[in-house]
Amino acid sequence: MKKQKKQFRMPTAFTVLILLTIVVAIITQFIPAITPATAADVIMAPIDGVLPARWALPCSCSFWAAFWAW
Structure with a gap:
């Protein structure tokens, strides 16, 4: 019985961003x-x-206007 090779899967964007942050911190x-x-x-x-x-969210939206007014 042959073992099947696992296919390579690309890492998620979140994983790449975390790794980049750590690399920059080390540098x-x-x-x-x-x-x-x-x-x-x-x-x-x-x-x-x-x-x-x-702070860049538009406050003209009724939800945000009500949220910030509360």
């Missing part, structure tokens, strides 16, 4: 002109990137 440890990234910086990077988008 910052070796470049003296850049402040080294800490573990907290790496974990908070996706959250810090999304927060400014919150």
Whole structure:
């Protein structure tokens, strides 16, 4: 009985982004002109990137107008 080879599956976009974030954090440890990234910086990077988008939401929408007025 032959074993079947597993087919290669492309990683998801989320996996690629997390790996890129970790690679950039490691690289910052070796470049003296850049402040080294800490573990907290790496974990908070996706959250810090999304927060400014919150303020860009249109408030003319009735849901958001009601949400922010509450």
